[in-house]
Amino acid sequence: MRAAARTAFLALAAVLLAPSCMGSQEPDYFAEGDAAYIRKDYGEAARLLRLAADKGDVRAQYNLGYLYERGEGVPKSDVESVRWYALAAAQGDAMAQSNLGIKYANGEGVAQNDVEAVRLYRLASEKGNVPAQYNLGYAYAEGKGVAKNEIEAVRFYRNAAEQGHAPAQGALGSMYDSGRGVAQNYAEAAHWYRLAAEQGHAQAQRVLGYMYAHGEGVAENNVEAYKWSDLAAATGDQDAIAARENLSAKMTQAQIAEAERLSAAFHPKE
DSSP states (O other), X not given: OHHXXXXXXXXXXXXXXXXXXXXXXSSOHHHHHHHHHHTTOHHHHHHHHHHHHHTTOHHHHHHHHHHHHHTSSSOOOHHHHHHHHHHHHHTTOHHHHHHHHHHHHHTSSXXXXXXXXXXXXXXXXXXXXXXXXHHHHHHHHHTSSSOOOXXXXXXXXXXXXXXXXXXXXXXXXXXXXXXXXXXXXXXXXXXXXXXXXXXXXXXXXXXXXXXXXXXXXXXXXXXXXXXXXXXXHTTTOHHHHHHHHHHHTTSOHHHHHHXXXXXXXXXXXX
């Protein structure tokens, strides 16, 4: 069970369409495309954004890459997504750099290349892009595209975690849990797992449940352990399902009912 609780926190984030932020122009294809997207006319959004993108509008280039990635208004195509992200990234757009880095890391629409992924994550991270900071932390933690350095991994995870990024909070909790790149500290691990769990991060919910069940970093509490395990189990997490079963054998019906009430009342923080 403990080994399962240490599973790496893997998450690569896509960013929502960028809002219109430039002054008006005639015609303003980006603004019109943005409006079409908001009303869910994705085909028209793609047509208008392409007109803007062909004129070098970096926002439209990024958004067009996003549409191709999701297959909204255009056939889903990683190759086309990469092409448009690359054009926006070359103009310094941090979201495009971050998402293009993910494409290189996963080998989607481009030859897999961890070194290039790290280069792009770093560019985006330096502009404050939070998913890129998380992904750069993961690269350092696993030695993908860069020399393995758990201290640097903690630094980048913390940068993203302090800005509310749930996967980074979970990953930072895991580093404290295992003593990788930082002194082992179960209380600190529980703190970061809780922040991620409260946002609905299933892996963090499962691990937090484990910590409550075993009194690691928190006071032992089977009701809390069951609650968090139950929330993770609802996502199909098999380890959480097994943990919930084990807990139920040690709890009274009243305790189980209270834990299930707490689980049902849970709403993820935004």
